[in-house]
Amino acid sequence: MSGDERLLMQDVERGLTAAEVAERVANGRTNDVPSRASRSTWDVVRSNVFTRINAIFAVLAVIIFSTGYLLDGLFAGLIVANSVIGIIQELRAKRTLDKLAIVGQVRPRVRRDGKTAEIAPNEVVADDVIEIGPGDQIVVDGEVLEAEAMEVDESLLTGESDLIVKTPGDPVMSGSFVVAGSGAYRATKVGKEAYAAKLAEEAGRFTLVNSELRNGINTILKVITYLLVPAGALSIYNQLSGDQALPDALRGMVAALVPMVPEGLILLTSIAFAVGVVRLGRRQCLVNELPAIEGLARVDVVCADKTGTLTENAMRLTEVRPLSGAGDTDPGVVLAALAVADPRPNASLQAIAEAHPDDPGWRHTAVAPFSSARKWSGASFGEHGNWVLGAPDVLLPADAPERAEAEETGAKGLRVLLLGRAGNAVDAEDAPGQVTPVALVVLEQKIRGDARATLDYFASQGVAVKVISGDNAVSVGAVARSLDLPGADAPVDARTLPDDPEKLADIVENGSVFGRVTPAQKRAMVKALQSRGHTVAMTGDGVNDVLALKDSDIGVAMGAGSPATRSVGQIVLLDNAFATLPHVVGEGRRVIGNIERVANLFLTKTVYSVLLALMVGIPGLIGFDALPYPFLPRHVTIVGWFTIGLPAFVLSLAPNNDRARGGFVGRVMRMAVPAGVVIAVSSFVSYLLVHPGANAGEAAQVQASTTALITLMAIALWVLAIIARPYTWWRLALIVAMIGISALMFLLPLSRKIFLLDPSNLGYTLSGLACAAVGIVLVELGWWIDGWLRQEKRRLTA
Known part of the structure; x- marks a missing residue:
């Protein structure tokens, strides 16, 4: 008999000895699958430093530094700021996720030296004897050694919904789970050799994929990219083909290009999600997939299992x-x-x-x-x-x-x-x-003491709750009635439900309480609701909830539930508190609402920057005297700080209870495009009104630039004031602070010297303020008219 054959005949009751485990660890025969939701610190640093936007800014900074005007390279600080902020926030989220993932991970029961103990999945080695029972997930591929009426569901791997009876000698695959019975199996393939290892690794990454919010931002960025190419090329041509000295032309070119890039939009989106992970982590809520925070905020139907949830x-x-x-x-x-x-x-x-x-x-x-x-x-x-x-x-x-x-x-x-x-x-x-x-x-x-308050919250938010249970319908209805759930007085016995999907959808959409529901029916009911356009969240803790959790838009598992349930849930409530769900909804609403506000600011800047570049560049392209770009890089830097950067950072992290709505891209563009057009035209007109001509001195050019900057900043601050509505005390304080700081930039001698500002020509300054006033009126009218056309109630105060 060979050594391998003797190995296969090990004592099943005893399991591996400590020496045999150490031998396999030394030989690398371990379940070395990366932890869920974890990536290395280097990966975090690299993804935040080596970005396309940082690369663009780095090249432009080198160009500016080569001219000797170091203060015009202040925008390069965005490279450092974006990277440092992104790294800090993502590392915080990574630590939170890693800690919670350890608490919530599936811990197989392994026999070693005649004793059974729970160990971490990555501590399993080849030939370990692993005990399994109802709800347990198969963590590595193996061969059944013991089986007592054991039935395994492999539908998550194969798509086949039929339960498979397992007997000694049969194979089991990682990713499947036990529905009934119990037994033990020997680990044959561990680590990356296991069937579902790659799937598990991909599913647990810190990612923003499949996010409606992120997809909308990507769509907007694609449109911006198409605009940047002609506008950027025209700016380069116009500034370098004129009569300006090369350093001045390069400064104008960089000043035109820098504000076109919405440098902080993706960063603040990632930060908002990461902060949400940390906040929910404090409530013992493990977010296996970040879009789940956003997704639950969009849910309009919650299907809740009775046992373990209510x-x-x-x-x-x-x-x-x-x-x-x-x-x-x-x-x-x-x-x-x-x-x-x-x-x-x-x-x-x-x-x-x-x-x-x-x-x-x-x-x-x-x-x-x-x-x-x-x-x-x-x-x-x-x-x-x-x-x-x-x-x-x-x-x-x-x-x-x-x-x-x-x-x-x-x-x-x-x-x-x-x-x-x-x-x-x-x-x-x-x-x-x-x-x-x-x-x-x-x-x-x-x-549960928190069940009624949670149901009341969902009712107040227009979210329908369906209680779907395997228990007797009358009993489930009695529990639901005690919680004042609407429709609980007419519970439905699922054995009477039709197989026809359309008829099933009608009944499930109109009913609230369902009893004697089989696992297959739970899955069918979720699909029926989705077929009617609903966004469905499913909560549960038992093995009978696994299929429905997997097919729902958002799966919420209880921490005390079966390992299989926790493994497929996008959100795991480690403290088993149903009342945590409103906080998850709140975080999602904060992310969605605040990123929409922030996107308005960044995209308004991009629109007016592209249009200004075109308006300045086109005259020179068609034969007129080329106009120097009205702003220096240092000017666009302070505009970015006080009308976008600082307020956007505050707004992205602030509380926001606005209900999530679809049509993110359309709403953002309806605000950003008109506002950007008004700012660009108003600033360009004020610049033309006071422009001294090609032969004017540097002082006159500085005064003209200052006039245009006054117009731009005044309207941009008003756009900020509109986006911050409805007002609360802290939002008003934020707006007042940004207006005050912006005004000081034009009034303080030191800031005027550093940023090359000269508002001393009263006629020029009044011209700039007049253009700003017209622009403010147009932006304000546009906001009210858009609300009237779309029949949306506009509010000035909360």
């Missing part, structure tokens, strides 16, 4: 009610035997085991673990008979009086199970056969 996962046995079929049988003894027979009891059976801890010593010949699809579990005990425990309305005929009694008890919000003697062995194909009712087992679930 009610606490733990249960308490309140009553065992013997029925006429009990005879001399003690139901408590049978329940104790069932609890002992199931190696991985669910919450109901755990509560029964706590109430009946004494093992009667019955030896089981077959076990049928609980399955969400069949709604019952059981065991065969030889001479003691075959016993089942499950839903009365599944195990009994419709006219059974015991079923009616169970319905009446369940209407009070209690969970009622039937203990019955089965006619067939529980592992038979036609199990359980005819069931003789022996007792009703009544369990109590405690409603």
Whole structure:
């Protein structure tokens, strides 16, 4: 027998020894898959420093520094600022994600040296013996060693929804999960060799892909790119072909090009998401995919499982009610035997085991673990008979009086199970056969203290809540009624739902409470809602929720739920608090609303910069005297600081409870384009009115530039004032501060000297202010008219 063959015949009960584990670690046969949501510090630094925008600014800075006018290169500080801010915020988010990912990660149970212990997934080595049960995820590929009525769902890998029964010798693939039964398997492929390793690695990256907000920004940037090419080329030609000295021409060219680039838009978008991750992390909310923050803010339907979401996962046995079929049988003894027979009891059976801890010593010949699809579990005990425990309305005929009694008890919000003697062995194909009712087992679930407030919040925000549960519909309806959920007085039994997708969509859209829902039906109901244009979030904690969580727009898993559920959830509530969801919605709204405000500022600047470059350059192109660009690079730098940069940073991180709306690109362009056109035309007109001509001295040119700058900054600050609406005290303070600082730039002798400003010509200054006043009126009218045309209520104050 070879060494490998002897290895395969290791003692299954013992597992690997410490020496065997060390040998495999030394040989690199470990599950070395990168951690979720983690990338190296170098990757973070590189992605924030070596960007296209930083490269453009670096080249322009070198050009300016070569002219000797170092102060005109102040915009180069944006390279450092953008990089440092981005790195700090993303490293904060990375640390938060890494810490939470460790808490929320799937921890397989591994046998080593005869003991079973939970370890981190990356500590698994080849040939480890791993125990699995209901809800457990297969973390590495392997071969089944033990199996007791074990059923595995591989639909997340193969797309096939049928459950697969596994027996010793069968293969199991990483990424699949156990639905029922229990067993153990030997790890055969670990690390990057495992089937789902690459999928898991890609799914857990710190990324903004599939974000509607990010996609909208990318669309806008593509349009800007098309505008930058002709405008930039014209600026270069105009400034270098005139009569200016080369250093002055280069300064004008750079001044025209720098403001065309919306340098902070992507940065602030990333920062807003990263700050959201950190804030939610403080609430024990793990965001596996960053767009989920944004996505949940757009959700208009929340499908919530009852158990573990509206009610606490733990249960308490309140009553065992013997029925006429009990005879001399003690139901408590049978329940104790069932609890002992199931190696991985669910919450109901755990509560029964706590109430009946004494093992009667019955030896089981077959076990049928609980399955969400069949709604019952059981065991065969030889001479003691075959016993089942499950839903009365599944195990009994419709006219059974015991079923009616169970319905009446369940209407009070209690969970009622039937203990019955089965006619067939529980592992038979036609199990359980005819069931003789022996007792009703009544369990109590405690409603979460935060459930009502959370449901009220969603109702106030126009978000419909659908309770979708595998429990009895009447019982689920009673719980929902106690929380005042609209529609809870008409619960729907999912067994009556049609298979036709259109009819199903009608019922699900109009109903609120659904009971006896199978895992496949949960998935179908999510798809039905999506087919009607709804954005659907699904919350759950059990293995029966996995498929629906995966197919929903946003999957929210409870931290105490099954490992499989946590692995597919885009958001994991590690403290199991349903009340955390409103905070996630709030973070999403903050990101969406604030980035829209910020985008307006940056794109307005891009529009007026491109148009100014065209208006200055076209006269020289068609034969007129070439105009020098009205601004120096240092001028556009201070405009960027006080009308965009500082206020945009504050606005991007501030609270924002505005409801998320679609049409991000359209709304931004409706504000940015008209405002940009007004600023460009007004500034250009004020510049032409006071321009001294080609033969004027430097002092006259500085006065003309100052006049145009006064016009530009005044209207740009008014645009900021419009975007900051509705006003709160801190927004008004921000606007007043930016106006005050901007005014000081023109009034203080030191700043006038540094930034080459001269407002001393009163006639020029009044001309600039007059042009600004006209521009302000036009921008303000445009904002009100746009609101009137779109029937949107405009508010000045919050």
